[in-house]
Amino acid sequence: MSRILQNFDNRNFRNTLIDWYQANKRDLPWRQDQNPYRIWVSEIMLQQTQVDTVIPYFQQFMFKYPTLRDLAYADEQDVLKTWEGLGYYSRVRNLQNAVREVEASYGGEVPDDPKQLEKLKGIGPYTKGAILSIAFDQPEPAVDGNVMRVLSRVLKIEDDITQPRVKKQFEQYARELMSYDDPSSFNQGIMELGALICTPKEPMCMFCPVQEHCRAFQEGVEQELPVKSKAKKQKKIPYTVLLIRNERDEYLIEKRPEEGLLANLWQFPMVPVAEIGQDHIVTWFEMEYGIKIELSSKQGDLKHVFSHIIWQMEIVAATTSNKAVEDERLRFVSLQELETYPFPVSHQKMMPYIY
DNA sequence: AACACGGGGAT
DNA sequence: ATCCCAGTGTT
Structure with a gap:
């Protein structure tokens, strides 16, 4: 047993947590049953994304793709x-990619074996544990940000949780704390506690079912935990976004490369002005895409923040006499057709500037 | 171990 | 406008 878990009333903590979860769990769409495909989809959506954001997407996704x-x-x-x-x-x-692999190699049945599961694209240590515990009742830890926050406070762990080796430590603790009677409620209970009570800021310790187990609360340092190093700040990249209309009132859109940022999504063509230079947009555009354009007027400025970069976009309207395109990446589309293409939010913001 | 990879919410 | 949230893949 880890040194940090000595003198910790593991059994009482675990049972109290599970009882609290059974009584207080939210009624969420992916908690209707133990269908491994539905659990899987929900866990992928919930990576880096809050429950309230996920709910409507999950409903829509299940409506369109009810089975694996x-x-x-x-x-x-x-x-x-x-x-x-x-x-x-x-x-x-x-x-x-992964469900196609399951279809091809496992007869369409989601594997319940850790080794097979973790080979699938997009399933890392967290999602593997979540699927195994929630869909298959197996005692595998599922350590996400909620779990690290709760455990860092309960066990008063002051290591930087952004470090990969520290995350491995938390997986070890979670494994030792694990309920073998109800792994699903244990894992979901810690996460639910992190989401509802043991929140990042202003945790509601007065309502916490495991308050008496919490070393951080006992010492009044719950707000100081977990310790996280700060992310470095994003680099700003300026672009000129071109809203190019032809004489048929169609707009030119471009498919992004199949790898990297926003892969395979569509956008209005963007000129990296820092490299090209404000004065060479038209000539660069013709060289790059083989289409002659004429700039008409500036429509406005937009900023879009990603986790690692910031796009500073100047929106410029333009016209062309082209009606067809050679380039595989490009397409002229009507306003109606535009809505059928997947666009990143950064470019959905352009829609009001279309005239 | 460090970095790429979105978007939403709170203050 | 600025800070916070936080899994997996790639290198």
Whole structure:
């Protein structure tokens, strides 16, 4: 047993937590049953994303792709359209890759074996534990940010939780604390506690079922935990976004590369002005895309913040006499057709500037 | 171990 | 406007 868990009333903590969870758990769409596919989809959506954001996406996704097989045979662009606005789009591309693998190698049944599960794209240590415990009642830890926050306070652990080795430590503690009677309620209970009571700021310790077990509360330092090093700040990148209209009132859109940021989503063409220079936009555009354009007027400025960069976008209206395009990446589309393509939120913000 | 990869919410 | 939230893949 870890030194840190000596003198810790593990059994009482675990039972109290599970009882609290049974009595207070939220009625969420993915808690209706133990269908492994539904649990899996919900856990992918919940990565880096809050419950309230996920709920409508989950409903829509299940409506369109009710079974693993439906998702396996779906068109990737349609799947991306369903994910549009949820962010971290590689999550859903990996998910579709993984369900196709399950279809091909496991007869369409989600494997209940840790080794097979973790080989699937998009399933890391957390999601593996979540699926195994929630869908299959297996005693595997599922350590997410909630769990690290709760345990850092309960056990008063002052290590920097952004460090990979510290996360491994938390997985070890979670494994030692684990309930073998009800792993699902144990894992979901810690996460639920982190979401509802043991919140990042102003935790509601007065309502906490495991208050008497919490070393941070006893010492009044719950607000100081967990310890996290600060993220470095984002680099700003200036772009000129071109809203290019032809004589048929169609707009030029471009498919982003199949790897990297916002992969395979569509956008209005963007010129990296820092590299190209304000005065060379038109010539650069013709060289890059083979289309002659004429700039008409500046429509406004928009900022879009990602976790690692900031796009500073100047919106410029332009016209062209082209009606067709050679370039595979490009398409002229009507306002109506525009709505059927998956766009990142950064470019959904352009819609009001379309005239 | 460090970095890429979205978007939403609170203050 | 600024800070907080936080899993997986790649290198």
